[in-house]
């Protein structure tokens with residue numbers, strides 16, 4: 001694919017990383033983004049953590065691209081002066097029945113090649129996080145925090161400096177084939193390109209379906225609310241404090257996260273969202289809700305996950321966030337926490353109602369569709385770009 005014209009749909013971190021790499025390889029790149037700015041959805045509403053690769057099935061795309069992604073992201077941030085801090089992470093067990101899962105996480109992390117992994121006792125937890133309690137923890141000293149919107153903007157600057165074009169406020173409706181080229185149809189005209197890479201996040205299934213790809217995996221949006229610690233309490237947390245994940249549930253659970261700008265957040269929880277892109281507490285999009293509630297796959301998922309759903313509903317109140325935070329840091333009080341916004345995850349679901357865990361990327365002719373890029377895909381973004389450009393497109 002020498003000196004090709006390439007359209008990238010979506011200016012989240014995966015679209016930006018892919019566009020920047022294609023530009024570096026000498027291609028002529030046009031980025032289509034429906035919003036007026038970059039990182040407007042998942043990339044700008046996440047926890048800001050550079051995951052080290054503790055949890056993922058060894059050998060999976062997620063595991064491989066996360067380790068490579070950390071390496072590339074760290075190097076990129078140093079080179080381009082984007083804020084990055086290896087503040088370290090503790091996955092903390094509070095009960096004896098969590099110890100087996102904790103040891104399993106440590107084994108997986110080592111199998112994935114995560115450096116410096118240790119299982120530590122209560123005393124060592126106190127040395128690392130003096131205000132925190134727990135009976136044991138997995139310590140990952142290299143887990144980091146970063147400014148993901150900053151990384152995204154920097155990557156898009158690289159595209160422009162390399163001669164590429166950014167088309168903000170230009171929604172892509174579909175991609176079709178015309179002769180040897182692909183036509184990107186968009187609200188402001190679109191164009192014909194040798195290759196198209198669709199990185200549409202929460203809208204990825206819709207763009208794929210309208211472009212003739214399989215409707216599955218379909219996106220089911222799950223929102224996660226965050227609370228924020230008052231500024232005079234942020235000193236209570238040095239780095240990242242995570243619970244031992246519940247295997248019955250696909251997300252990592254409410255955690256305390258030091259952000260790169262000094263804030264400390266508590267969250268996110270995970271609930272079915274009534275809007276794919278609504279960030280207030282009462283957001284509702286009739287089309288989005290209709291699509292989810294009329295999907296047989298969703299109802300299969302719901303019937304298989306009743307217990308987990310009931311347990312999650314119990315964690316919706318501010319009180320449950322406060323209790324969750326106090327389990328890690330007893331000194332935190334309800335008056336120290338205020339609502340701090342929400343993020344919405346694009347979780348891909350198979351036709352049979354199962355959730356897709358691994359990253360999923362599909363190539364049809366010279367169009368590539370990123371179909372599932374859940375957490376830690378921001379961490380893995382530069383490696384996902386490398387995978388698309390240097391492996392999928394060169395095949």
Ligand SMILES: Cc1cc2nc3c(=O)[nH]c(=O)nc-3n(C[C@H](O)[C@H](O)[C@H](O)COP(=O)(O)OP(=O)(O)OC[C@H]3O[C@@H](n4cnc5c(N)ncnc54)[C@H](O)[C@@H]3O)c2cc1C
Nearest residue numbers: 010012013014034042043046047049172201343376377379
């Ligand atoms: C609550 C939450 C916490 C998370 N925490 C972490 C974390 O700590 N670490 C981590 O590594 N990952 C985390 N993630 C996951 C991570 O944020 C995502 O995996 C990553 O941001 C996905 O990037 P993306 O570019 O695929 O999607 P997005 O950032 O959603 O970007 C997609 C873009 O496509 C655009 N678009 C959509 N449709 C069209 C169209 N038709 N035409 C033109 N443009 C279109 C959208 O406007 C958007 O800008 C978290 C996610 C959430 C929601």
